[in-house]
Amino acid sequence: MGKDLVDxxxxxxxxxxxxxxxxxxxxxxxxxxxxxxxxxxDEVQLNTRPIPTSALSLHGLVRHMTEVEFFWTSTVLNGETSVKSPFYCSDEFPEADFDDLESAPFAVARDLWLDEQHRSDELMSVRSLDFPSIGGDEAISLRWILTHLIEEYARHNGHADLLRELIDGAVGC
Structure with a gap:
């Protein structure tokens, strides 16, 4: 990473x-x-919070995006309202995706995130872009949900870029 900008x-x-x-x-x-x-x-670097006033870490961002994928595709798009996040956050601990990083290694979080991406893709693949969501207070099209997921990743990738540079000086990718 860093010097090799093409992957x-x-x-x-x-x-x-x-x-x-x-x-x-x-x-x-x-x-x-x-x-x-x-x-x-390594695990220490992935858990590092290099900005003293922020709880952001790369590990936490991966956990957060797992929650985001689950919420927008399972809860909103698919209407699985009886299912709370099976991952990190709860009513009692709404920021758990960024906290308690030592409870499980990054590799576990990464694998859960990749599995949730696969599940999200499966739920989205069988619906048209105009499909109205089943969950939530109002119908939201799959088109909007996809656009929102892109926005969410793009914003947090900006955070990840800054975190990575602060951790080891790597830029790019």
Whole structure:
């Protein structure tokens, strides 16, 4: 990472892709970006919170994005309202995705995140972009949900970029 800015696992969607391919392409691009930001670091570095006033860590961001994927695809899109997050957060501990990082190694969080991406992709693949969500107070199209997931990843990848640079000086990717 750092000097090698090109990774075969990550590519931008073609400029002339159809809408669905473009949205899914950008979502996957940003998913891989966060993964690349975490590669090559040890457990201590992944848990490091280099900004004294912030609880942000790369490990915490991966846990947070697991929660985000679950909420928007399982709870909102698919209407699984009886299911609370099986991962980290609860009513009692709403910020648990960023806390208690030592409770499980990063590899476990990464695997849960990758599994949740797969589940999200499966739920989204069988619906049209105009599909109205089943959960939530109002119907939200899959198109909106995909756009929001891209926005969420892009914002947190900015955080991850800064965290990575503060941890070991690596930039890019």
């Amino acid at each position: 075969p696992r990550r590519s931008e969607p073609t400029a002339n892709a159809n809408e669905r391919d473009m949205l899914e392409g950008w979502l996957n691009y940003h998913r891989v970006t966060l993964l690349l930001k975490c590669e090559g670091l």
